[in-house]
Amino acid sequence: xxxxxxxxxxxxxxxxxxxxxxxxxxxxxxxxxxxxxxxxxxxxxxxxxxxxxxxxxxxxxxxxxxxxxxxxxxxxxxxxxxxxxxxxxxxxxxxxxxxxxxxxxxxxxxxxxxxxxxxxxxxxxxxxxxxxxxxxxxxxxxxxxxxxxxxxxxxxxxxxxxxxxxxxxxxxxxxxxxxxxxxxxxxxxxxxxxxxxxxxxxxxxxxxxxxxxxxxxxxxxxxxxxxxxxxxxxxxxxxxxxxxxxxxxxxxxxxxxxxxxxxxxxxxxxxxxxxxxxxxxxxxxxxxxxxxxxxxxxxxxxxxxxxxxxxxxxxxxxxxxxxxxxxxxxxxxxxxxxxxxxxxxxxxxxxxxxxxxxxxxxxxxxxxxxxxxxxxxxxxxxxxxxxxxxxxxxxxxxxxxxxxxxx
Amino acid sequence: xxxxxxxxxxxxxxxxxxxxxxxxxxxxxxxxxxxxxxxxxxxxxxxxxxxxxxxxxxxxxxxxxxxxxxxxxxxxxxxxxxxxxxxxxxxxxxxxxxxxxxxxxxxxxxxxxxxxxxxxxxxxxxxxxxxxxxxxxxxxxxxxxxxxxxxxxxxxxxxxxxxxxxxxxxxxxxxxxxxxxxxxxxxxxxxxxxxxxxxxxxxxxxxxxxxxxxxxxxxxxxxxxxxxxxxxxxxxxxxxxxxxxxxxxxxxxxxxxxxxxxxxxxxxxxxxxxxxxxxxxxxxxxxxxxxxxxxxxxxxxxxxxxxxxxxxxxxxxxxxxxxxxxxxxxxxxxxxxxxxxxxxxxxxxxxxxxxxxxxxxxxxxxxxxxxxxxxxxxxxxxxxxxxxxxxxxxxxxxxxxxxxxxxxxxxxxxxxxxxxxxxxxxxxxxxxxxxxxxxxxxxxxxxxxxxxxxxxxxxxxxxxxxxxxxxxxxxxxxxxxxxxxxxxxxxxxxxxxxxxxxxxxxxxxxxxxxxxxxxxxxxxxxxxxxxxxxxxxxxxxxxxxxxxxxxxxxxxxxxxxxxxxxxxx
Numbered sequence: 001x002x003x004x005x006x007x008x009x010x011x012x013x014x015x016x017x018x019x020x021x022x023x024x025x026x027x028x029x030x031x032x033x034x035x036x037x038x039x040x041x042x043x044x045x046x047x048x049x050x051x052x053x054x055x056x057x058x059x060x061x062x063x064x065x066x067x068x069x070x071x072x073x074x075x076x077x078x079x080x081x082x083x084x085x086x087x088x089x090x091x092x093x094x095x096x097x098x099x100x101x102x103x104x105x106x107x108x109x110x111x112x113x114x115x116x117x118x119x120x121x122x123x124x125x126x127x128x129x130x131x132x133x134x135x136x137x138x139x140x141x142x143x144x145x146x147x148x149x150x151x152x153x154x155x156x157x158x159x160x161x162x163x164x165x166x167x168x169x170x171x172x173x174x175x176x177x178x179x180x181x182x183x184x185x186x187x188x189x190x191x192x193x194x195x196x197x198x199x200x201x202x203x204x205x206x207x208x209x210x211x212x213x214x215x216x217x218x219x220x221x222x223x224x225x226x227x228x229x230x231x232x233x234x235x236x237x238x239x240x241x242x243x244x245x246x247x248x249x250x251x252x253x254x255x256x257x258x259x260x261x262x263x264x265x266x267x268x269x270x271x272x273x274x275x276x277x278x279x280x281x282x283x284x285x286x287x288x289x290x291x292x293x294x295x296x297x298x299x300x301x302x303x304x305x306x307x308x309x310x311x312x313x314x315x316x317x318x319x320x321x322x323x324x325x326x327x328x329x330x331x332x333x334x335x336x337x338x339x340x341x342x343x344x345x346x347x348x349x350x351x352x353x354x355x356x357x358x359x360x361x362x363x364x365x366x367x368x369x370x371x372x373x374x375x376x377x378x379x380x381x382x383x384x385x386x387x388x389x390x391x392x393x394x395x396x397x398x399x400x401x402x403x404x405x406x407x
Numbered sequence: 408x409x410x411x412x413x414x415x416x417x418x419x420x421x422x423x424x425x426x427x428x429x430x431x432x433x434x435x436x437x438x439x440x441x442x443x444x445x446x447x448x449x450x451x452x453x454x455x456x457x458x459x460x461x462x463x464x465x466x467x468x469x470x471x472x473x474x475x476x477x478x479x480x481x482x483x484x485x486x487x488x489x490x491x492x493x494x495x496x497x498x499x500x501x502x503x504x505x506x507x508x509x510x511x512x513x514x515x516x517x518x519x520x521x522x523x524x525x526x527x528x529x530x531x532x533x534x535x536x537x538x539x540x541x542x543x544x545x546x547x548x549x550x551x552x553x554x555x556x557x558x559x560x561x562x563x564x565x566x567x568x569x570x571x572x573x574x575x576x577x578x579x580x581x582x583x584x585x586x587x588x589x590x591x592x593x594x595x596x597x598x599x600x601x602x603x604x605x606x607x608x609x610x611x612x613x614x615x616x617x618x619x620x621x622x623x624x625x626x627x628x629x630x631x632x633x634x635x636x637x638x639x640x641x642x643x644x645x646x647x648x649x650x651x652x653x654x655x656x657x658x659x660x661x662x663x664x665x666x667x668x669x670x671x672x673x674x675x676x677x678x679x680x681x682x683x684x685x686x687x688x689x690x691x692x693x694x695x696x697x698x699x700x701x702x703x704x705x706x707x708x709x710x711x712x713x714x715x716x717x718x719x720x721x722x723x724x725x726x727x728x729x730x731x732x733x734x735x736x737x738x739x740x741x742x743x744x745x746x747x748x749x750x751x752x753x754x755x756x757x758x759x760x761x762x763x764x765x766x767x768x769x770x771x772x773x774x775x776x777x778x779x780x781x782x783x784x785x786x787x788x789x790x791x792x793x794x795x796x797x798x799x800x801x802x803x804x805x806x807x808x809x810x811x812x813x814x815x816x817x818x819x820x821x822x823x824x825x826x827x828x829x830x831x832x833x834x835x836x837x838x839x840x841x842x843x844x845x846x847x848x849x850x851x852x853x854x855x856x857x858x859x860x861x862x863x864x865x866x867x868x869x870x871x872x873x874x875x876x877x878x879x880x881x882x883x884x885x886x887x888x889x890x891x892x893x894x895x896x897x898x899x900x901x902x903x904x905x906x907x908x909x910x911x912x913x914x915x916x917x918x919x920x921x922x923x924x925x926x927x928x929x930x931x932x933x934x935x936x937x938x939x940x941x942x943x944x945x946x947x948x949x950x951x952x953x954x955x956x957x958x959x960x961x962x963x964x965x966x967x968x969x970x971x972x973x974x975x976x
Contacts, residue, residue: 040856041789052785059783063776070772073747074765081687083754091689091753093942096745101693104744105737112733112779119783120726126785127722203559204653206718206792210858213789217719219654220558221647224719237867241718241792241860243552245563246480249863311474311865 026072030065034058045211045236045257047229048126052213055122062111127227130193136186137197140205140218141359143247143310144299145238147187148180151272160276166373168366169275181271184293189258190233198224201296201359201369206242209255217242233259247300247312282397286383289376300357305387313358314351320388320395336395340381340403343372363407378404423929425825425907425920425960428899436531438523439925440508443530445823447505448816450533454497456888457541461490463885466878472868483864484550485567489540491553492571495671496578497537499808503674504529504585506815507613509823511589513916513923514607516598516932521591529584536577543567552862554664557645557656561637569638572631579624579631582670586620589613598915600934607914607938608697612677615701619666619673619708627663630656657719661712669708671804673701675811676742679764682814683746685912686761687753690939693745700738707735717787725784732782739775743768758910759833763814766841770806774799777852792862795855801848813840813891820895821909825921825960826902832894839887846880907957911950914938918953921960 037057044050081091137148153173156162162173172179188194198207200218207226208215211234216226240251258264274292279285290297291306298306300313308316323335327349331338342349346358361372372380378400385395433442433449465486468476477483508526512519520526543549547565560568593614597606633644634656643649645656676697684691691697713720713728720728746768755761777799781787790796813836820828850873855861859870866874908917913935919928940946 040853042858052789055783056780056786059780059786063780067772067776070743070747071769073751074769077747077750077753078755078757078765081750081753081755083688083756087754089688089754090942090946091687093690093940094692094748094752095690095939096693096696096748100748101696101741101745105696105741108737108740112736115779115783116730116733119729119785122785123726203563204556204719206860208792208860210789213785215718215788215791219647219719221652237858239858239860243484243556243559243862245550245559246484248480248484249474249860249865250480312480 022072023069026065026068027061029068030061030063033064033067034060036060041213042211042236043232043234045230045232045234046209046213047231049211049213051122051126055118058118059115062115129195130227130229133193133195133227134188135195135197136188137180137199138186138207138218139199139201140207140240140244140251141201141296142203142245142299142357143240143251143312144184144293144296145186145207145240145251145253146182146184146293146296147253148182149187149268149271150178151181151275152178155272157276165275166375168371168373171366179275181275182292182294183271184253184291184298186238186253186255187258187264187267188230188255189261189264190230192261192264193227193229195225195227198226203244204242205240205244205251208239208241209236210239211236212255215241230255230257233257245312247310250310250312251299282379282382282400283386283393284383286376286379286381289379290383294376295361295372295380296359303387314354316384316387318387318389320385324388324394334396334399336381336385336397336400337403339384339395340377340400340407343377343380344407374404374407377407423920423924425922426924428824428922436527438519438527440512440520440523440526441823441923441927443526444505444507444509446530447501447508447533450530450537451498451502451505452892454493454537455502456892458490458493458498459885459888461486461493463882465490466881468864469866469874470878472866472871472874474864477864480864481550484552484862485544485548487862488549488552488555488571489543492540492549492575493537494804495553495667496575497533497540499671499804499812500578500582500667501533502812503616503671503808504582506609506678506812506819507585507589507616507674510819510916511592511610511613512596513822513919513927514610514914515592515596515601516915516918516928516934517592517596518927520588521596522588525584526588529581529588532577532581532584536574536581539570539577540574543570546570554660555634555656557634557637557653558647560634561645569635572635572638576628576631576635579628582620583624586617586624589617590621593617598931598934600936604695604698605934605936605938606698607677608680608691608694608701609674609677609914611698612673612680612701615705616670616673619670619705622709623663623666623670626659627667630659630663633659654716654719657716658713661715662709665712665715666705666708668803669704671808672811673704675767675808675815676701678811678815678818679746679767680749681912681914682760682764682818683749684939684941685818685910686758686764687750687755688911688941689749689753690937690941691745692748692751693741694939696741697745700741703738704735707731707738711735714782714787717784718791729782729784733779736775736779736782743772743775757834758817759828759830759837760814760817760910762834762837762841763810763817766837767807767810767814770802770810770841770844773849774802774806777802790855792860793855794851794859794861797861798848798851798855801851805848806844810840813837816891816895818910819916820898821905822916822921822923824899824902825905826898827905827909828894828898828902832890832897836887836890836894839883839890843880843883843887847877847884850877904960906954906960908950908953913940913946913949920957 034057037053037060041053139146162170169179198216198218200220205218206215207218212228214226214228216224235254235256238253238255240248274288298308298310300310301308301316303316323338328335328338344361347356359370361370363372363374381400382397385393388394433445468483546567548567549564549571551560551564593610636642637645643651645651645653680691680697710731711728714732717725781799817828817833854870854873859866905921907920915932915934918932935949
C-alpha cells in the first residue's frame with residue numbers, strides 16, 4: 001500500500017517536473033522567436049519606433065510561446081494518441097477539469113491585462129504633444145502628397161517687396177501674417193519634434209511612414225494630426241495606406257530627415273528663395289513650380305525629368321511633340337493655346353482612353369482648393385513646351401503671355 | 408450520468424431504406440430543410456469558385472510590382488472589392504447557413520425547421536442577390552473594397568456600387584430570416600430529454616450566431632440605405648461638403664461587420680467541436696465552457712467594432728476599444744484549449760475531416776495571436792491597412808472558417824448524400840491546402856510590417872520576392888479546391904455507400920438513414936443523454952443498437968433500383 005502511494009507520488013512529481021520543463025521550453029522558444037523582431041520591421045528612424053518595436057517584441061515572446069504550446073500539444077497528441085490501425089475503442093470519458101479550465105481562463109486574462117497596461121503606456125508616451133514642434137501640413141489628394149511649410153513675414157528678405165509677390169502669397173500674408181511654401185517631400189531633421197496636420201482634398205487617405213511607425217487617416221471635413229521625432233538621418237517612404245482609387249499604390253512620397261538643423265535651414269531657405277526671387281525665365285519658373293509639388297500632377301502622370309511615376313493619367317514625356325504633330329493641327333489651336341487651355345479645362349481635352357479625373361483648376365479665387373494663378377499656368381505651359389525630343393521650345397512665348405493675360 | 412440508458416430509436420417500427428438522391432429535387436422550390444441546406448451549400452460553393460478566381464487574378468497581378476495584368480488601377484480595385492464581398496457574403500455566411508439548415512433539425516430530432524416556407528424563401532433570395540452583385544460588371548463594378556468607405560464608394564465608384572449595396576441588402580434580409588428561424592427552432596423544437604446542456608455544440612454555435620445576426624444585420628441595412636441614398640438621391644450622410652461625416656459609415660459598418668466575423672467563425676467552431684470529439688473518440692472537454700464562451704463572444708463581440716478604426720477614430724476613444732478587443736481573446740482561448748483537451752488522450756483517427764479540424768487548430772491560433780497584436784493600439788497604428796491585416800483576416804476566415812467548412816464537408820457528406828468521399832483524395836486535398844495556405848498567408852505578415860499597404864496593384868520592388876512566394880502558394884491553394892470538387896462529383900457517381908452512422912457518432916443526425924428520409928425520423932427519436940459521451944459502456948450499447956436498427960449499406964450492385972422519397976412539400 002505505502003509502496004504504491006510512494007510510486008504514485010514519484011510519478012506525479014515526475015509529470016509536474018515534465019510540465020514545468022515543457023513550459024520553460026515554450027517560453028524560451030518564445031524568446032528565440034522574438035529575436036526576429038528587428039528583421040521584421042524597417043529601420044527605426046524615430047524615437048517612437050523603438051517603443052513600438054519593443055512592445056511588439058514583448059507580444060511576440062508571449063505569442064511565440066503560445067504558438068509553440070499549441071503546436072507542440074497538437075504534434076504530441078497526433079503522435080501519442082493516434083488510433084492504431086483497426087483500433088475501435090474510445091478514449092477515456094473525461095468531460096473536463098475545473099481547475100485546468102480556471103487556469104487557462106485566468107492566465108490569458110492576466111496576459112491581456114498586462115498587454116493593455118503596457119500598450120496604454122506606449123500609446124501615451126508616443127502620442128503626447130511635445131515642446132517646440134515643427135508643424136508641417138500634409139495634403140493628400142488622388143494620388144499625390146503635398147507638404148506645406150509656414151514662412152513668417154519676418155523671413156522675407158529686406159530687398160523683397162511683398163507687393164511684388166504673387167497675389168495668393170500676398171493674400172496669405174494679409175490673412176495670417178505668414179505664407180506657405182510647398183514641397184513634394186516632407187523635410188525635417190534629426191531630433192526635431194514633428195507634428196503633421198493632415199487634410200484631404202478628396203477621398204480618404206492614410207498618411208503612413210513605415211520607418212517612423214506612425215499612421216493616421218485623412219478624413220474629409222476634418223484636420224487630423226500625428227506626431228513623431230526622427231532620430232536617424234535619411235530618406236524614407238511616405239505611403240498612402242487607405243484605399244483612395246485606381247492610383248492608390250502609386251500614392252507615395254518621401255520624408256527627408258536632414259542630419260542637423262543647418263542643412264535643413266539651407267534647404268528651407270533655397271525653397272523660400274524661389275518665391276522671393278522668381279526666375280525671369282518662364283520655362284525655369286514652370287519647372288520649379290512643378291518640382292515644388294505645389295500641384296499634385298505627380299500622382300497621376302509620368303514625367304521622367306521630374307521623377308513623376310503616376311499611371312492614372314496620360315504620360316507627359318514628349319508631350320510637346322505630340323501637341324505640335326497631332327493635337328494642335330487636329331484642334332486648330334496653337335501649341336501654347338492647346339497646352340494652356342488643357343491645364344485649366346482638362347475635361348475638354350481628354351486624351352483618348354482616359355477619363356475626366358483631373359481636378360479643374362481656376363485662377364480667380366486664391367482661397368479655393370484647386371487654385372492655380374495665371375502666372376503659374378503660364379510658367380507650367382512654357383515648361384511643357386520644352387518637353388520635346390530635341391528639348392527645343394515649340395511655342396511662341398509672347399503669344400503664350402498674351403493668352404495668359406487674356407485668361 | 409448514471410441515468411444514461413440506450414434509448415429507443417424508432418424501435419419496433421420498420422426502418423425505411425435510405426432514399427436515393429434525385430438531382431431535380433435540388434433544383435426547385437422545396438421546404439425540406441435538408442434540400443434547402445444543400446441548396447445553400449451548393450450555391451455557396453459556386454461563389455467560392457468565383458471568389459477564388461478573383462483571388463487568383465489578384466495574385467497574378469501581384470507577381471510583379473507594376474500594373475501589368477490589369478489595364479487600370481480601378482480594374483484591380485474591382486478584383487479585391489468583389490473577392491472580399493463574394494467570399495464573405497456569398498460563400499462563408501451562406502455555407503454556414505447551409506450546414507445549419509441541414510443539421511439543426513436533425514440534431515434536434517425534429518422533422519423540419521420551425522418555419523419551413525420562410526426557410527426556403529430565405530434561401531431563394533441568395534441566387535438573385537448574387538447575380539445582382541456580379542451584374543456590377545455590366546454597369547461598372549464597385550472599386551471601394553468590401554468595406555466601401557465613402558467618399559470613394561459614394562462620389563467615385565461606378566454604378567455597380569449601387570448594385571453592390573442592393574445585393575447586400577437582400578443578403579442581409581436572407582440572413583435575418585434564417586437566423587430568426589434558427590432561434591425559434593432551437594428554443595422550441597428540442598426533443599424530450601434534451602435540455603440546453605444536452606444540446607450538440609453545433610446547435611449552441613448556431614444559436615449564438617443567430618443572435619448576433621438578428622442584432623447586428625439591421626445596422627448593415629441602415630448603413631446601406633444611407634449609402635444608396637447618398638449615391639442616388641443626392642443626400643449627404645457621408646459627404647463632408649454637405650455636412651455629413653465619413654466616420655458615420657465606418658461606425659455603423661463595423662458595428663455590423665465586426666460581429667459578422669463571429670457570424671462567420673462561430674458555426675465553424677461548432678462543427679469543429681463535433682468533428683474533434685467524434686474522430687478522437689472522446690467527450691468534448693469542458694462542454695459548458697465552450698457553449699458559454701460562444702455566448703460570451705457573441706456579447707463582447709458587440710463592443711469591439713472600433714478597433715477597425717484605430718487610425719481614424721478620435722484618439723481618446725482608441726484605448727477603451729483596445730481593452731474590449733483584448734478581452735475577447737480570453738473566450739477564444741478557452742475554446743482552443745478545450746479542443747486540445749478533447750483530443751488529449753483520445754483515439755485519434757486521421758480521417759480527412761479530422762485532419763482539417765486539426766489544421767484549423769494549428770492555423771487559427773496564428774490568427775488569434777496576430778489578432779491580439781492588432782488589438783494593441785501602438786502596434787496596430789503601424790500595421791493597420793497593411794498586408795499584416797490581410798494575413799490576419801485570412802488566418803481567421805480561411806485557416807479558421809474555411810478549414811472548418813472543409814472538415815464539415817468531409818464529416819457530413821456521407822449523411823447528406825449516403826456516400827463516402829474518397830479518403831485518399833481527401834488527404835491530398837488537406838496536405839496541399841495546409842501547406843500552401845501557410846505559405847500564401849504567413850509571409851504577408853512580414854510584407855505588412857515592412858511597409859506594404861493592402862489594396863495596391865503597384866508596390867515597392869523590394870517586396871517582390873515575398874509576393875512571388877505568396878502568389879505561387881496561392882495558385883496551389885486555389886488548385887487544391889478542385890481536388891475537393893472532383894472528389895465530391897466522383898463520390899456522387901461511384902462513392903462507397905455510407906451506412907446510417909459511418910463515424911459511430913452519438914448526435915441525433917446519425918440516428919437515421921443516410922440520406923435521411925424526407926420526414927427525417929421514423930417516430931420521435933430519443934437523444935442519447937450526452938451528445939459526446941464516448942468511452943462509456945452505455946454509449947457503446949447505444950451505438951450497437953443503432954447499427955442493428957440501421958443495417959450496413961447494401962452493395963452498389965444490389966442497389967440499382969432508385970428508391971425515391973417525397974420531398975415533403
